[in-house]
Amino acid sequence: MTEIDKDVESDDVAEAPARSVGELVAVVEALMFVADEPITVRALSEITGEDKDSVLAALEALTEEYKNRESGLQIREIGGGWQLATRTELHETIRQYLKTKPSAKLSLAALETLAVIAYKQPVTIPEILEIRGVQSASAIKTLLEKRLIITKGHKEAAGRPMQYGTSKDFLVQFGLKDLGDLPSIEDFQDLVNQ
Amino acid sequence: MTEIDKDVESDDVAEAPARSVGELVAVVEALMFVADEPITVRALSEITGEDKDSVLAALEALTEEYKNRESGLQIREIGGGWQLATRTELHETIRQYLKTKPSAKLSLAALETLAVIAYKQPVTIPEILEIRGVQSASAIKTLLEKRLIITKGHKEAAGRPMQYGTSKDFLVQFGLKDLGDLPSIEDFQDLVNQ
Amino acid sequence: MQEQQPEQYSFDFLNETAEIVTEAGDELGIKLGKFAGPLDLLLFLIRQEQANIFDIPISTITDEYLKYIRLMRSLDIAVAADFLVMAAQLIEIKSKMLLPRDPMAPDDEEIDDPRKELADRLLEHEKFKAAAHMLYERTTIEQAVFKRGSIDSDENNLEISATVFDLITVFQKVLARQKEEIELEIEREEISLAEMIRRLNKRIFDETEIRLLSFFEEMHNRRELVTAFIAVLEIVRTESVKLVQKNTFGDILLRKVEVSS
Numbered sequence: 045m046t047e048i049d050k051d052v053e054s055d056d057v058a059e060a061p062a063r064s065v066g067e068l069v070a071v072v073e074a075l076m077f078v079a080d081e082p083i084t085v086r087a088l089s090e091i092t093g094e095d096k097d098s099v100l101a102a103l104e105a106l107t108e109e110y111k112n113r114e115s116g117l118q119i120r121e122i123g124g125g126w127q128l129a130t131r132t133e134l135h136e137t138i139r140q141y142l143k144t145k146p147s148a149k150l151s152l153a154a155l156e157t158l159a160v161i162a163y164k165q166p167v168t169i170p171e172i173l174e175i176r177g178v179q180s181a182s183a184i185k186t187l188l189e190k191r192l193i194i195t196k197g198h199k200e201a202a203g204r205p206m207q208y209g210t211s212k213d214f215l216v217q218f219g220l221k222d223l224g225d226l227p228s229i230e231d232f233q234d235l236v237n238q
Numbered sequence: 239m240t241e242i243d244k245d246v247e248s249d250d251v252a253e254a255p256a257r258s259v260g261e262l263v264a265v266v267e268a269l270m271f272v273a274d275e276p277i278t279v280r281a282l283s284e285i286t287g288e289d290k291d292s293v294l295a296a297l298e299a300l301t302e303e304y305k306n307r308e309s310g311l312q313i314r315e316i317g318g319g320w321q322l323a324t325r326t327e328l329h330e331t332i333r334q335y336l337k338t339k340p341s342a343k344l345s346l347a348a349l350e351t352l353a354v355i356a357y358k359q360p361v362t363i364p365e366i367l368e369i370r371g372v373q374s375a376s377a378i379k380t381l382l383e384k385r386l387i388i389t390k391g392h393k394e395a396a397g398r399p400m401q402y403g404t405s406k407d408f409l410v411q412f413g414l415k416d417l418g419d420l421p422s423i424e425d426f427q428d429l430v431n432q
Numbered sequence: 433m434q435e436q437q438p439e440q441y442s443f444d445f446l447n448e449t450a451e452i453v454t455e456a457g458d459e460l461g462i463k464l465g466k467f468a469g470p471l472d473l474l475l476f477l478i479r480q481e482q483a484n485i486f487d488i489p490i491s492t493i494t495d496e497y498l499k500y501i502r503l504m505r506s507l508d509i510a511v512a513a514d515f516l517v518m519a520a521q522l523i524e525i526k527s528k529m530l531l532p533r534d535p536m537a538p539d540d541e542e543i544d545d546p547r548k549e550l551a552d553r554l555l556e557h558e559k560f561k562a563a564a565h566m567l568y569e570r571t572t573i574e575q576a577v578f579k580r581g582s583i584d585s586d587e588n589n590l591e592i593s594a595t596v597f598d599l600i601t602v603f604q605k606v607l608a609r610q611k612e613e614i615e616l617e618i619e620r621e622e623i624s625l626a627e628m629i630r631r632l633n634k635r636i637f638d639e640t641e642i643r644l645l646s647f648f649e650e651m652h653n654r655r656e657l658v659t660a661f662i663a664v665l666e667i668v669r670t671e672s673v674k675l676v677q678k679n680t681f682g683d684i685l686l687r688k689v690e691v692s693s
Contacts, residue, residue, distance in 0.1 A: 070309060070325065079335075116271070117267060130272060195419075198419070
């Protein structure tokens with residue numbers, strides 16, 4: 045029933061459908077809208093039967109188009125995929141309509157732990173303790189529950205401790221394309237020395 | 239630090255903001271996008287502080303715009319409100335995408351059964367019943383359909399019951415290299431017991 | 433840590449606003465006052481002394497640090513082990529600094545300085561605090577961006593998208609539930625025949641007459657049921673109790689026999 049396997053093998057695509065560039069842009073736009081999380085170029089390529097370069101070109105054209113016509117929406121590359129979302133400047137009106145408050149922020153302890161995990165992954169609890177100087181168990185539990193971090197297998201060391209790393213949700217919630225999008229940790233050195 | 243909180247109080251709509259037509263169009267577009275159901279002209283007018291005629295004009299301009307640029311999306315007037323939706327002609331592709339979308343989403347019963355199988359494999363249905371305390375037949379059917387579990391031959395015991403274990407798809411979907419990557423109870427003892 | 437007279441603290445514990453403000457209730461146990469950890473406390477003290485991380489006045493800082501811990505204790509705040517470990521390290525560094533330097537040793541202070549490791553740790557810690565701040569800002573910005581509302585094709589929310597953490601959490605709950613049931617089972621099975629007879633006697637004495645079926649229905653498992661059945665047979669045989677059935681297929685009652693008759 046699930047065709048999970050499909051996308052693993054079928055890197056080559058079916059007969060190229062006779063589709064104009066404009067049509068591909070439209071299909072990509074509709075798929076991004078329907079997807080409930082960022083959709084990858086690979087997934088778009090598989091569904092449309094077009095190669096990845098064409099898909100990427102379509103995504104870029106669409107991004108430009110939204111920007112140029114000063115739409116209330118924007119296309120973003122985030123969490124390893126592409127997503128349709130509202131433009132930042134409109135947040136006040138939108139929040140007023142949705143009647144939502146900004147969601148609860150993470151505690152400082154949780155944020156610090158998350159920072160260590162993000163930069164040092166895969167990392168074990170003792171290694172986090174070494175950097176933070178405090179036990180981080182409850183922060184780690186919170187981060188696991190919020191799905192910001194995931195387990196990354198055991199470390200091949202004494203006691204085989206569990207290793208942790210960040211999740212896709214982490215990228216999305218912190219507005220990152222991928223882990224390479226994080227500023228280098230060494231850049232913070234300069235801040236510290238001032 | 240955050241200025242987001244501000245807007246929570248201002249529920250009543252202030253003096254008509256000096257907003258250009260383009261800006262109104264953008265706001266209306268964003269509001270339609272985040273709404274869970276068709277949004278009425280009246281609601282749009284209240285939130286934006288613009289009169290209904292201006293809102294209607296913005297909606298019509300937007301509808302035209304989506305039509306003209308042959309977008310994958312369309313603006314529809316439906317059930318007394320306005321809505322952003324995919325274009326009808328693309329439904330075939332969208333349906334195909336929704337069908338093939340890999341999903342690790344499970345009911346709690348299925349998740350429980352999967353957890354027991356993952357940690358106790360190879361395991362028979364009576365053994366699962368013994369651990370869970372409830373029948374798991376339909377959960378097992380779901381898991382087999384989603385290809386998360388596979389049969390692992392008969393157990394050499396009375397009645398030769400079928401044994402189950404997790405599949406390769408299970409590893410892929412849960413991001414595990416191999417079964418040794420599964421966290422052990424001990425790994426989480428310190429976290430969970432707090 | 434022996435003297436008990438009030439000490440003079442060089443900072444006002446109650447009114448000082450340190451930079452570390454943690455609102456997490458869940459970490460109260462490991463928080464010392466406003467300081468998330470020993471490194472934060474150290475950084476605060478160093479900054480207060482307007483000292484340089486690369487040249488920590490170790491003697492002063494150690495004294496301040498120990499004072500702070502004593503203050504905590506006098507306020508009956510549990511001092512977390514992490515803070516004590518750091519205290520020991522500070523004392524160790526302090527004593528190393530007091531040792532006379534080998535005049536013959538090469539003039540390479542960097543390698544010799546017993547404070548270097550601590551300085552490195554503090555720097556590393558500062559970097560991650562800055563990174564945490566960056567994450568805080570990013571998530572604040574990100575909260576101004578909204579995803580689309582729900583549409584027809586979204587799957588219903590009954591299903592959960594599971595991670596490995598969910599797997600282990602759920603598995604632990606299942607095991608806990610199973611353990612609870614087994615314990616209950618064991619408790620129940622401990623009812624002996626003598627205990628069952630005693631209970632049955634008391635019931636009949638209190639209520640004069642009880643329905644046999646409802647008594648059996650109170651049993652939790654087959655084994656208890658068997659014990660209950662034997663108890664009924666025993667009690668009818670030896671005591672002044674009789675089984676009564678008013679009509680065919682009617683309820684069977686256990687009734688106390690009137691001694692007076």
